[in-house]
Amino acid sequence: MVLPIKRTIIYGPINSRRLGFSLGINLTPQGKKYCDFDCLYCHYGKTEYHKLNPDDDDIFPEMENVLTEIEMALRSDVEFSYLTFSGNGEPTLYPRFKELTYEVNRLARKIRPYVKVTLLSNSSTCRRNSFIKSLEYIDLPIMKLDVGNPSLFKRINRPVEDLDFYEIVDGLVDLPNITIQSLFLEGDPDNTTDKALNDWFTCLQKIRPQHIQIYTLDRPFADKDRYGLVQIKKVPEEKMVKVVETGRERFGFKMDRY
Numbered sequence: 001m002v003l004p005i006k007r008t009i010i011y012g013p014i015n016s017r018r019l020g021f022s023l024g025i026n027l028t029p030q031g032k033k034y035c036d037f038d039c040l041y042c043h044y045g046k047t048e049y050h051k052l053n054p055d056d057d058d059i060f061p062e063m064e065n066v067l068t069e070i071e072m073a074l075r076s077d078v079e080f081s082y083l084t085f086s087g088n089g090e091p092t093l094y095p096r097f098k099e100l101t102y103e104v105n106r107l108a109r110k111i112r113p114y115v116k117v118t119l120l121s122n123s124s125t126c127r128r129n130s131f132i133k134s135l136e137y138i139d140l141p142i143m144k145l146d147v148g149n150p151s152l153f154k155r156i157n158r159p160v161e162d163l164d165f166y167e168i169v170d171g172l173v174d175l176p177n178i179t180i181q182s183l184f185l186e187g188d189p190d191n192t193t194d195k196a197l198n199d200w201f202t203c204l205q206k207i208r209p210q211h212i213q214i215y216t217l218d219r220p221f222a223d224k225d226r227y228g229l230v231q232i233k234k235v236p237e238e239k240m241v242k243v244v245e246t247g248r249e250r251f252g253f254k255m256d257r258y
Helices: 063-074 097-111 129-137 150-156 165-173 194-207 238-248
Strands: 010-016 020-026 084-088 116-121 140-144 179-184 186-188 211-216 231-233 256-257
Touching: 010 063, 010 238, 020 063, 063 084, 063 097, 084 097, 097 116, 097 129, 165 194, 179 194, 179 238, 194 238, 211 238, 238 256
Parallel strands: 020 084, 084 116, 116 140, 140 179, 179 211, 211 256
Antiparallel strands: 010 020, 186 231
16 A cells, blocks of 8 residues: 555645644656655655656646745645655756755745745755755755665665765765654665664764654555565664664764654
């Protein structure tokens, strides 16, 4: 069982565990899932467009339409504290992402100055100049790092072939004031083994994010019906607590479990 694909540009607001009331911005082609990852646990199911670079920019929603809907939401009576780039895939693959973040930030500051512009990204584009420049207009960049080595990266996040794990880590090292978000799962594959956690903490020591958010499965997710023999399951609470304690006490990270 998976959640239905979002078919609108604006959705919510969603009462998020991490962000409170957040209004989502979906930049993927209408009714499609477009991402350069195909994560085993994704609650939207298998990635339909599994690509790093689009073949045709015209499949994405027009920026003017995106801005019109965002302005309408900002001027509405609906209460929310965050405008979050997320949706049915990786939002930074949107062809005019940098330009769009500038305009969204401008609208938010003009209409609802207290609303923060947030990004939920899989980190795949973190070395692109256009992405780096877009961070100037994003109040809270939340970047994914589920694993600490290329092997688990391929098995859990299932990236397109052109993506190199260590290049992504190096890109994250150079980004200021980011939050790292990581999902943990047990089964086959498993990113909670001693080796997996040691590799993950090693990467985090290089990145030194301002905050780390960890969580585990709590929605419909992939199972053996999706990828043959692959089976994954939720991580027990006591193990999640132990990860947080290790991060705080051994490495001095600001880390929370959601």
